[in-house]
Amino acid sequence: MSAPYLELRGLGKSYDGRTRALDNVSLTAAKGEFITFLGPSGSGKTTTLMLVAGFESASEGDILIEGRSIGRVPPHKRGIGVVFQNYALFPHRAAAENVAFPLLMRKMPKAQAMAKAAEMLGLVGLERFGGRYPREMSGGQQQRVALARALVFDPALLLLDEPLGALDKNLREQMQIEIKAVQRRLGVTTIFVTHDQSEAMAMSDRIVVFDGGRIQQVGAPLDIYRYPSSSFVARFVGDSNILAARLTDPAGGQAEIAGIGTVRVPALPAARAGDAIELLLRPECLKPGSGLDNAARLTVDVIVHFGDSALVTGHAGGTPLRARLEGLAAQGISAGDTLPLSWATSSSHVIGRDAAG
Amino acid sequence: MRGLLLSLGAVVLAFIAAPLLIVVPMSFSSAASLEFPPPGWTTAYYGAFFGDARWTQPTINSILIALAVAVLTMAMVTPATFALVRHRFAGKSAVNLLLMLPLAVPHIVIAIGYYAYLSDLRLLQTFPGVILAHTALSVPMAFLVLSASLKGFDRSLERAAMSLGASPAATFRHVTLPVLWPGFAAAALFAFIQSFDETVVALFVSGRDSMTLPRKMFDSIRTTADPVIAVVSTLLFFTVAALVILPMLWRSFSRSRS
Ligand SMILES: Nc1ncnc2c1ncn2[C@@H]1O[C@H](COP(=O)(O)OP(=O)(O)O)[C@@H](O)[C@H]1O
Numbered sequence: 001m002s003a004p005y006l007e008l009r010g011l012g013k014s015y016d017g018r019t020r021a022l023d024n025v026s027l028t029a030a031k032g033e034f035i036t037f038l039g040p041s042g043s044g045k046t047t048t049l050m051l052v053a054g055f056e057s058a059s060e061g062d063i064l065i066e067g068r069s070i071g072r073v074p075p076h077k078r079g080i081g082v083v084f085q086n087y088a089l090f091p092h093r094a095a096a097e098n099v100a101f102p103l104l105m106r107k108m109p110k111a112q113a114m115a116k117a118a119e120m121l122g123l124v125g126l127e128r129f130g131g132r133y134p135r136e137m138s139g140g141q142q143q144r145v146a147l148a149r150a151l152v153f154d155p156a157l158l159l160l161d162e163p164l165g166a167l168d169k170n171l172r173e174q175m176q177i178e179i180k181a182v183q184r185r186l187g188v189t190t191i192f193v194t195h196d197q198s199e200a201m202a203m204s205d206r207i208v209v210f211d212g213g214r215i216q217q218v219g220a221p222l223d224i225y226r227y228p229s230s231s232f233v234a235r236f237v238g239d240s241n242i243l244a245a246r247l248t249d250p251a252g253g254q255a256e257i258a259g260i261g262t263v264r265v266p267a268l269p270a271a272r273a274g275d276a277i278e279l280l281l282r283p284e285c286l287k288p289g290s291g292l293d294n295a296a297r298l299t300v301d302v303i304v305h306f307g308d309s310a311l312v313t314g315h316a317g318g319t320p321l322r323a324r325l326e327g328l329a330a331q332g333i334s335a336g337d338t339l340p341l342s343w344a345t346s347s348s349h350v351i352g353r354d355a356a357g
Numbered sequence: 358m359r360g361l362l363l364s365l366g367a368v369v370l371a372f373i374a375a376p377l378l379i380v381v382p383m384s385f386s387s388a389a390s391l392e393f394p395p396p397g398w399t400t401a402y403y404g405a406f407f408g409d410a411r412w413t414q415p416t417i418n419s420i421l422i423a424l425a426v427a428v429l430t431m432a433m434v435t436p437a438t439f440a441l442v443r444h445r446f447a448g449k450s451a452v453n454l455l456l457m458l459p460l461a462v463p464h465i466v467i468a469i470g471y472y473a474y475l476s477d478l479r480l481l482q483t484f485p486g487v488i489l490a491h492t493a494l495s496v497p498m499a500f501l502v503l504s505a506s507l508k509g510f511d512r513s514l515e516r517a518a519m520s521l522g523a524s525p526a527a528t529f530r531h532v533t534l535p536v537l538w539p540g541f542a543a544a545a546l547f548a549f550i551q552s553f554d555e556t557v558v559a560l561f562v563s564g565r566d567s568m569t570l571p572r573k574m575f576d577s578i579r580t581t582a583d584p585v586i587a588v589v590s591t592l593l594f595f596t597v598a599a600l601v602i603l604p605m606l607w608r609s610f611s612r613s614r615s
Pocket residue numbers: 015016020021039040041042043044045046047048
C-alpha cells in the first residue's frame with residue numbers, strides 16, 4: 001500500500017495541562033474514504049476534528065496530508081471543509097453568498113464564484129433557494145447549504161461534527177443518504193462524527209470507536225459489529241448479550257456458562273483451559289427451536305412487539321438473555337413462557353480475542 | 358384598585374413626563390424670560406439660536422467632541438472587550454473592575470480629578486482634554502453593551518469562515534463585524550450621547566474655545582433666563598430621543614419585513 005492520504009500520528013490534547021481530552025490517537029485514511037468517529041459524549045471526537053481543522057493545537061503528535069505535516073499550518077490555509085452541528089451559516093448573507101464565500105476568499109471573480117455556488121446548490125437540491133437567507137430556511141435546507149459551502153472549494157478533507165443531531169428522524173435518514181451520495185460523487189475524503197451507532201453503521205467505510213479520549217477500535221462497520229474488541233465496543237455498537245464463560249477446551253472450542261451449561265465457542269488455541277472469557281451473542285442470532293449448534297431455554301420476563309420483530313427479555317437458569325425474534329415467530333409468546341432457543345457457534349464472538357476462530 | 362393605578366399614572370405624568378415636555382411649549386413662548394404658561398407664541402427664539410454664533414459654536418463643538426469620543430471609545434473598548442470576553446489571563450478581574458470604575462465614581466469627583474490632571478498636562482480647556490475626560494466616562498457603558506453582544510456571538514461562525522479560507526483579518530471584516538454591528542453601533546451611540554449631554558465634567562474642563570452646549574446652557578441660565586435655553590433643550594431632547602428611538606424602530610421594521 002502506498003503512503004496514506006491522511007495520517008493522524010499519536011495525537012494528544014490537554015486543554016488544562018492536567019486532564020487528557022485526547023491520548024495517542026493514531027489513524028490513517030485512504031483518499032476518498034468515509035470514516036466515522038463514533039463514541040459517547042466527551043470521548044474526544046470533536047477535539048480530534050478541531051485538531052485536524054486547526055482550530056486547536058495538538059499537545060503531542062502530528063497530522064499529515066499526503067505525507068506533508070499540516071500541524072503548523074493555520075486553519076485558513078488548510079483547505080479543509082467543516083460542517084458544524086449548528087450549521088454556522090453566515091446570517092447576513094443569502095444561501096448563494098454563503099456558498100460563494102470560500103471562492104471569493106480565494107480571489108475568484110464574483111460572477112464566476114456565484115455561478116459555481118449556484119451549481120453546487122443544485123447538487124444538494126437547492127437550485128432555487130440561492131436568494132434565501134439562512135433564517136428563511138428549514139434546518140435540513142440550512143444543513144445542505146452548509147454542506148455545499150464546505151465542498152464548493154474542493155477541500156482536501158471534509159469534516160462533519162454531528163451534522164444531523166438537530167434534525168428529526170426521517171429527515172436525518174434522508175440526509176444520511178444525500179450526504180453519502182454527494183461524498184461518493186465528489187470522492188472527497190471525509191470524517192463524520194456521530195454518537196449514533198446506526199448512523200455510523202449506515203454511512204461509513206470504516207468506523208473509529210472513541211472512548212475516554214482514546215481510540216478503542218477501528219474497522220469496517222460489520223467487522224466492528226461482529227467482532228468488537230472490548231465489551232465497551234460490543235455494548236456501544238448494537239444490542240448485545242455478553243455472557244461470562246469459562247473455557248473447558250480452548251483448542252476444541254468448548255466453554256461452560258452458568259445456567260446454560262456447556263456450549264461451543266470459536267476455537268482459541270492460544271488460550272488455556274479455565275480462562276474466563278466474555279462471549280458476545282447478538283440478540284438476533286438467537287433463533288427459536290433447537291436446530292442450531294447450541295441450545296438454551298429462555299424464561300420470558302417481557303416481550304415487546306415491533307411488528308417486523310419482537311424483543312424478548314428473560315433469563316436462562318439465572319443468566320439474563322435478550323433475543324430478537326422475527327415478528328411472526330414471536331406471535332403468541334407471553335411473559336412466563338419458556339422458549340427453546342439456539343444459536344450457531346459461528347455467530348458468536350469471544351470478546352477481545354482474534355476474529356480468526 | 359383601578360383608581361389607584363390611574364392616580365399613580367397621573368403622578369408619574371405630572372412629575373416625570375411633564376418637566377421633560379414643558380420645554381417644548383416654552384420654546385415657542387413670546388415671553389422675554391423663561392416662564393410657564395407662555396403668554397403668547399413665536400418662533401423668534403429659534404431664529405435667535407441658529408443666528409447666534411455664541412449658540413451655534415458650542416453646538417458644533419459638542420457634536421465634534423461627541424464624535425471624537427465615540428471613535429476613541431470604540432478604538433479602546435473593542436480590543437478590550439475581545440480580550441476580556443474571549444481570553445483568560447492573569448489580572449483579568451482587575452482589568453474588568455478598572456474598566457467599570459468610572460461608573461462607580463461620582464461625576465463631580467471625576468470632574469475634580471480631571472481638572473487637576475489635565476491642568477498638569479496643560480490640556481485644560483482644550484478639545485483633547487474634554488475628549489479624554491468624556492471618553493473615560495463612556496468606556497463602561499460601551500464595554501457593557503459590546504461585551505453583551507459579543508458573549509451572544511456564535512464562535513463557530515468565525516471557525517467556519519477560517520475553514521473556508523478567510524484570514525483572521527478577513528474573518529473579522531466579513532463575519533464578526535457584520536454580525537455584531539448592531540452591538541458596535543449601540544456602543545458607539547451610547548458613547549456619543551454620553552458625551553453630548555454631559556455637563557458636570559464639561560463645567561470643569563471645557564473652556565471658552567472648547568465650550569460644549571450643556572455648559573453654555575448652564576452659563577446662560579445663571580446669567581439670564583434666556584428663552585433660547587428652552588429652544589436648545591427642545592432641540593437636544595428631540596435629537597437624543599431620535600438617536601435612541603430610531604434604531605429601535607428600524608430594528609422592529611426590518612424584523613417584521615423578514
Ligand atoms: N474547549 C475546551 N476546554 C476544556 N475542555 C474541553 C474543551 N473541549 C472539550 N473539552 C473536554 O475534552 C473532552 C473531550 O471532549 P470532546 O472532544 O468535545 O468530546 P466529544 O466530541 O466526543 O463529545 C471532554 O472531557 C471535554 O470536557
